[in-house]
Amino acid sequence: MSDQLHKQxxxxxxxxxxxxxxxxxxxxxxxxxxxxxxxxxxxxxxxVFKPSLCIVVQGVKDVWLAHERFRYSPTDYLVASVDLPVIGKVVESSPTIPYLAIKLEFTPKQIIEVLNDFGNRVKPKENAKRAMFVSQIELSMLDAVLRLARLADNPKDIPVLAPLFVKEILYRVLQGPYGTTLEQIAIEGSSTYRIKDVIEKIMNNYSRSFRIEELAKIANMSVPSLHRHFKEVTAMSPIQFQKQLRLQEARRLLLAESTDAADVAFQVGYESPSQFSREYSRMFGLPPIEDIKRTRAQHAQNISP
Structure with missing residues (x-):
């Protein structure tokens, strides 16, 4: 790491x-x-990662998208360009040198504004790309991120300067090696844009059952094309994507409330509590009640004096 990057x-x-x-x-x-x-x-x-840019300042983190691992450290940045169910794990941190990071969420509209401002006329592409990537951070991007973060000390400047700094940060990502991947999420008619519409449909209705033909119609694709492009963007099938959303929401409900596991199973769309328990165990390593007990015990240990 250069001296200037270290200073920032x-x-x-x-x-x-x-x-x-x-x-x-x-x-x-x-x-x-x-x-x-x-x-x-x-x-x-x-x-669930919303569309966002993530920068590690101290430590190292792994993010798992399905079976793919994305590791990033202070020399990298990570981008998720659509909503994605993920598993995150901080792998380097300590009480003396804690993991520190910054997350900046953005929208496709902001990407379009940057492309328009800088005169880029991007054509839709047929081949969708993975909606998550890690790239090496450049001094120019980190400089813009630092100027944005400094506004926390000058709140009166935020309304005017924050939008300008965010635009510069997104411009730096678009100019980077994965810029075309990010462009496509904002370009109406691209395969990635159409998959985003399917993702939004599933996200907003994760507890109901979908026929794959219904999702293909939303994307204006054939069923085989939907499967291919959806997996390219998210690293999983539409059914696997929905299952992860259901199980994550079930776990959130169980942790937040003293709720019966069977009731939660029905709330998130499962018709069979036994199937819910099997799939929950496969994802989280333990059946629902045992997992919640373990998680609460770990949390209590982490916050104890």
């Missing part, structure tokens, strides 16, 4: 520590910008 990471680390104070994900006064802190290499954590 050091300043970002101080900013994150000052506005975080404790482990967790912390919203900032800057729209769509979050600071993350974790002092133990705990995990895994299950959730």
């Amino acid at each position: 990471h050091s300043e970002l680390a101080k900013l994150i520590e000052r506005y975080s104070g404790r482990d967790g994900v912390h919203a900032t006064s800057i729209p769509s910008l979050f600071f993350m802190r974790q002092s133990t290499a705990a995990g895994p954590a299950y959730g």
Whole structure:
């Protein structure tokens, strides 16, 4: 790492520590910008990535999309261009050198605005690409991220300067080696754009059953084309995608409430509690009730004095 990159990471680390104070994900006064802190290499954590750019300032993290691992550290950045159910695990962290990171969420509309401003007229492409990638961070991008994060100390500047800095950051991603991958999510008519519509349909209706022909119609694709493009974008089939959403929501409900596992199974769309228990165990390593007991015990241990 160059001296300048190290200097920028050091300043970002101080900013994150000052506005975080404790482990967790912390919203900032800057729209769509979050600071993350974790002092133990705990995990895994299950959730849905919104379209976002993630930069590690200290530590190392793995993100699993289906069976693919994406590892990133302070020399990299990670981008998710659509909503994706993932498993995250911080693999390098300690109380003295905690994992620190920044997440900037964005929308396809913001990507279009950047493309329009810089005169890029992008044509839709037929071949969809994976909607998650890791790339080496450049000094110019980190500089823009640092200027955005500094606005936390100058809230009166946020309404004017934050949109400009976000636009510059997205421009840097679009100019990078995976820029065309990000472009396609915003270009109406592209295969990736049409798969995004299917993802949104499943996300908003994960508890109901879909016929694959219905999803293919949304994408204006044949059934084989839908399967091929959907798997290229998400690394899983539409059914596997929906199953991960259901199981993640079931786990969230079980952790948040004293709810019967069978009731939760029906809430998230399962007709058979036994099938729910089998698939839950396959994903989380234990049957529902045992997994919740283990997770709560680990959480209590992490927050104990």
